[in-house]
Amino acid sequence: MRRTQTAKILFAAASSLVLCAATLPSTALAQAAATKAAGPNTATQRLTLALGKSAVVDLPVEARDVVVSDPAIADAVMRTSRRGFVLGTKVGETNVFFMDAQGRQILALEIRVARDTSELNALIQRLVPEARVVVDSVADSVILTGDVPNGLVADQVLRIAIQYTGGVEKVLNMMNVLSGDQVMLRVRIVEMQRSVIKQLGMNLTSTNILNQLLPEDWGIKFATANGFSVNGAFLGGTTIDSTWAQNFVRPVSNTFMSGKSALLPPNIGAGAGGYSLTVDASGTKEVFGPAELVTGQRTDSNIQALERVGLARTLAEPNLTATSGEPAKFLAGGEFPVPTAQEGNRVSVEFKPFGVGLGFTPIILSPDRISLKISTEVSEISTAASFRQADTLIRDAAGNVTDTIRGLSIPGVSVRRAENTMELPSGRSMVMAGLIQQSTRQSIEGLPGLKDLPVLGNLFRSRDFQSNETELVIIVTPYIVKSATMDQLQTPGDGYAPAGDVSALLLGRMNKIVKPDSKGLPQGRYRAPIGHILN
Secondary structure, eight states: OOOOOOEEEEEEETTOTTOOGGGSOHHHHHTOOEEOOSSTTOOEEEEEEETTEEEEEEOSSOOOEEEESOTTTEEEEESSSSEEEEEEOSSEEEEEEEEOTTSOEEEEEEEEEEOOOHHHHHHHHHHOTTOEEEEEEETTEEEEEEEESSHHHHHHHHHHHHHHHTSGGGEEEEEEEOSOOEEEEEEEEEEEEEEEEEEEEEEEEEEEESOSSSSSOOEEEEEOOOOOTTTSSOOSSEEEEEEEEEEEEEESOOBOSSSSBOOOOTTSSTTSOOEEEEEETTEEEEEEOOEEEEEEEEEEEEEEEEEEEEEEEEEEOOEEEEETTOOEEEEEEEEEEEEEEETTTEEEEEEEEEEEEEEEEEEEEETTEEEEEEEEEEEEEEEEEEEEOOOEEEEOTTSOEEEEEOOOEEEEEEEEEEEEEEEEOTTOOEEEEEEEEEEEEEEEEEOTTGGGSTTGGGGGEEEEEEEEEEEEEEEEEEEEEOOOOGGGOOOTTTTOOBOOHHIIIIIOOSBOOOOOOGGGSOSSSOOSOOSOOOO
């Protein structure tokens, strides 16, 4: 019977082709692949080579020919008739055949040349010793498999692999995170706004016609017009008007000794009105004419007073859940259109969001430690920063205005935004941001000199005062959470049923009084009402 002999394949560096098997490291010897003896039933062996590395092949018999399918991927060099070297030069797959003098196959190698991952394995073991990760190579990419204790370790291993390979698209993450990797973030946004407006002003008007019975009247008029420049106009409140006047009688028409009208001299019949004298056969007849009641002296005063106090409270509690290392966004509000110019005098519309927004990226550092990158904002449409485009007039050939295109009015947005990165234990809270803002505006308008008089100066001035105070607090609380069954969850609509016609008409109810189902309550010691309660 023919004895079976073994072919040995030893791995070595490309620069160590002349070394014998006895001088190779033990790790290279452990990776040696054995083949069956030369003969017609010799099995094909598989060999994985690192890119730029080589392997030593010892044959049981002398080889005459060596055939390489694709020398661009791997090349074979025979040092002696029984010892050869296989070099990996390009990522890919090929095969090599060794033949004896009679043309019989001594050894067939299926060779796969891939990226060398030994250095990456050593880096991960040295820098992240708690990770139990195996690195495999496929073509020009690497695959990460194994177990990691938490999301932070997984992120560290992934970043090392990305830096080593030169791109995130060359790394396939198949690591298993042992700890919980779902994070729920609860954000509580509380804002209090207080505004105070005070307006107090007085305007005087005086008219005096110095003569009433002369052919030409002349007089004098005095008036003050003090406004409220801070708020733009008087906003309401109380207005008190008072008037003082002195009356005179002035003739309307006069007839004297003829049918023609004429004014009497002021020293004759002053204030008596006009009269006429008729002489005929029956005698003499006097008729007094009508007179006009006029105001020759008049003084008006106008007092306006207002005090307004406003208080606004904004409360938002957005909750959002995301996987460790993955971003999540939340918006409760809306979008308003904003026109933008395009080429060719075209106008397109873009939508800008507003409302309560939340975005965060959690990373679980340990079973009781979470790193958060948070961005939260509260925005609302405001006319204070609005933009108004002017109207466009359409004219004909003669220059006459034929039509008017109204300009666009684009509102502004009032935004309170905070962005931060922090670390918190699960279930603990921290004030992420706080804002205390106070603005005061006031103006005094009046007659120069007179408005500065003590006490009496109030008759010649107006005061407009406005004060706004805002206090904003943002509190964040992260939780490491796990999924639950449906019967452990409660929704705002549980237990709701619309009222019947009798209850709605006679009792004015909108919903039935439904006792909550005890089976649907969440587990724990919480006993307060859950969801929205409609009474």
